[in-house]
Amino acid sequence: MQALHNNEAHFPNPRTFNPSRYAADFQSSSEAAHNADFSKRDQYTFGAGRRLCQGMHIAERSLFLAMSRLLWAFDFSMKKDEFGNDIVPDADALTDGVLVRPEAFPAVVTPRSEKKAEAVRAEWAKVEGKLDGRGQWKRVPEGMFSKEYVPLVG
Incomplete structure (x- = not known):
């Protein structure tokens, strides 16, 4: 992946921050990923071909x-x-x-602002107890897969 994104022939000066290189690219990532012309791809983060991420959207x-x-x-x-x-x-x-x-x-x-900081603190308080020590969900949140929490590990 790193080699694809740093190909100078495809991405001139790939390590330089240059958002304007995409100014004329109006494809969604999904459209670009399905484009048969690889030179029209803007990135390969979600894979390619049959190994394309189904959840990229x-x-x-x-x-x-x-x-x-x-x-x-x-x-x-x-x-x-x-x-x-x-x-x-x-x-x-x-x-x-x-x-x-x-x-x-x-x-x-x-x-x-303090108002925005308080909004962030309030949202964090709602989920903090649902996360483990590494900041990962202890259980899948309700409604994602079933009506009850599903343990992620053992």
Whole structure:
């Protein structure tokens, strides 16, 4: 996957943040994933061919909602060093493995207002007891698969 997304022939300067590279791309991820012309694919995160993720539309909507809510509630900025300079995350500091992600980096996350902070705290309080020590569901939430909770582990 990492090699596909960093192919310079397909994605010029792939490690450079450049949202405008998608300005003329009006396909949904599903349309792009099903496009027979691989050069029209914008990403391969959800697989390809017969191994294409059947739930990609759910994942995309969930990511959109999560990001929208984070941007609604918080301001994000770079942390400063002792001289007042921004600490810029290293775009090449990535974890190894099947799911590559950025390594942890310092950032400043502040609530946009006390009202929004309280809304986040209230929503967190509703689910906190339903999560284990790693922040994963202890049981599948009611209504997702059946009328009763289904244990995820043993």
